[in-house]
Amino acid sequence: MEEIIAQVLREFYETGIPSDVCQRPFVFLEKRRNATSIIGMRRTGKTYAAYQRMLELVNGGIPIERIVYINFDDERLRLVTVDDLHFVGEAHATMYPKAAQEKCWYFLDELQNVDGWEMYARRLLDSPLVQLCITGSSSKLLSSEVATQLRGRSLDMEVFPLSFSEFLEFNGIVKHIPQLPFSSRTAGVLRNAMSRYLEEGGFPDVQGENLRIRNKLLQEYVNAVVLRDVIERYEISSVQALRYTLDYVIHNYARKVSTRAISGALKAMGMPDNREYISDYLRYFADAYLIYPVSIRTDSVAVRRTNPDKYYMADTGLVRAMTPKKNDAEKGWLLENLVFMQLRRGNNKIEYYINKKGGEVDFLVTDLDTKARRLIQVAWNMEKEETKDRELAAIRLAKDEIKVKDCSIVTWDTEGVLEDDINIVPVWKFCLEKHA
Numbered sequence: 001m002e003e004i005i006a007q008v009l010r011e012f013y014e015t016g017i018p019s020d021v022c023q024r025p026f027v028f029l030e031k032r033r034n035a036t037s038i039i040g041m042r043r044t045g046k047t048y049a050a051y052q053r054m055l056e057l058v059n060g061g062i063p064i065e066r067i068v069y070i071n072f073d074d075e076r077l078r079l080v081t082v083d084d085l086h087f088v089g090e091a092h093a094t095m096y097p098k099a100a101q102e103k104c105w106y107f108l109d110e111l112q113n114v115d116g117w118e119m120y121a122r123r124l125l126d127s128p129l130v131q132l133c134i135t136g137s138s139s140k141l142l143s144s145e146v147a148t149q150l151r152g153r154s155l156d157m158e159v160f161p162l163s164f165s166e167f168l169e170f171n172g173i174v175k176h177i178p179q180l181p182f183s184s185r186t187a188g189v190l191r192n193a194m195s196r197y198l199e200e201g202g203f204p205d206v207q208g209e210n211l212r213i214r215n216k217l218l219q220e221y222v223n224a225v226v227l228r229d230v231i232e233r234y235e236i237s238s239v240q241a242l243r244y245t246l247d248y249v250i251h252n253y254a255r256k257v258s259t260r261a262i263s264g265a266l267k268a269m270g271m272p273d274n275r276e277y278i279s280d281y282l283r284y285f286a287d288a289y290l291i292y293p294v295s296i297r298t299d300s301v302a303v304r305r306t307n308p309d310k311y312y313m314a315d316t317g318l319v320r321a322m323t324p325k326k327n328d329a330e331k332g333w334l335l336e337n338l339v340f341m342q343l344r345r346g347n348n349k350i351e352y353y354i355n356k357k358g359g360e361v362d363f364l365v366t367d368l369d370t371k372a373r374r375l376i377q378v379a380w381n382m383e384k385e386e387t388k389d390r391e392l393a394a395i396r397l398a399k400d401e402i403k404v405k406d407c408s409i410v411t412w413d414t415e416g417v418l419e420d421d422i423n424i425v426p427v428w429k430f431c432l433e434k435h436a
Contacts (some may be wrong), residue, residue: 006091038135040159041289065099082116118149162202164431194428201317218321229288254333297351359394
């Protein structure tokens with residue numbers, strides 16, 4: 001195993017860091033004696049996030065000899081044990097003895113494939129000459145488990161599908177994100193790009209593919225999560241009930257999903273309908289970053305119990321690939337899902353709010369750094385008086401009840417400012433605002 005590890009490491013130095021890395025606006029968290037854990041759904045670009053950091057180091061003057069990269073998903077390393085891991089450092093020191101005596105950055109991809117990996121990782125963290133980064137599939141890299149295994153010595157870095165601004169640059173639609181105010185031509189370009197983004201989503205590998213290939217790839221991403229991140233990891237016995245639970249969420253995304261409703265449907269089909277298991281299934285999919293729960297804003301356990309969580313999908317492209325729907329109601333839910341993911345990329349706590357008259361506001365957003373709060377309502381358009389009155393009544397009453405000044409209604413293409421300082425903003429502009 002010593003020679004195999006040395007060979008894998010030599011290949012990294014011979015081929016170098018991939019040069020086709022799309023520069024994404026990652027905030028790469030590093031702290032001495034702490035590991036950086038790159039986490040997120042499959043195929044969002046976690047390994048390329050590590051490559052991006054490597055390139056930053058090299059461009060900043062750190063020689064590549066002080067970077068150690070091993071991908072433990074390599075089939076040649078499938079039999080490696082925790083007792084073999086010390087060969088990584090030994091092989092590096094043999095190749096570059098001078099570099100090994102200085103601070104080195106270790107990037108270990110899929111390290112979690114090795115049983116007992118945490119003992120080796122903790123030993124690296126104790127070294128003043130090692131800055132450790134680990135990345136891999138969410139099936140073995142849950143942030144809560146990493147924190148436990150590394151005794152709290154880890155910093156999470158979440159990777160999501162491309163945001164709208166990243167989508168624009170990735171696809172060459174704009175070279176640089178335009179600044180306000182937009183010209184009419186720029187606004188037209190952005191509006192058209194948002195139509196495409198809403199349909200295709202932001203997974204890097206599907207960009208530019210035709211509809212059939214895109215849908216096939218996205219469906220395979222979901223299948224990989226179901227099989228490898230949930231069924232294999234948790235040894236699920238009732239696979240049919242698990243898959244139905246996910247199918248139910250996918251067809252009811254951006255809406256409240258109760259375990260009672262799923263249980264009733266399973267019971268009617270003669271399948272296991274244990275609500276505790278269903279709750280577990282939902283948590284497993286959330287742990288894999290496939291779905292995201294949003295709870296009601298309340299301090300009451302009783303209110304929380306009668307108002308189940310709303311669930312959002314990781315990407316609107318996934319929704320389009322997994323559901324055949326295309327109607328007016330679907331457009332509104334799709335838009336709401338897109339807005340949620342834009343908010344989720346920030347360091348925000350996101351809840352939904354129901355005012356005293358029962359009117360619902362889609363998002364109460366609390367910035368976890370500044371503690372500033374915002375109310376955000378999502379509506380495809382405000383043309384119908386009935387829709388306009390309903391959305392405005394809900395957010396206005398919530399604004400008064402919880403004393404939130406920053407209030408917005410995100411639409412497809414309507415814009416304006418109401419007399420009570422409620423902003424109506426098109427989604428293509430909202431997604432490019434810095435605070436979004």
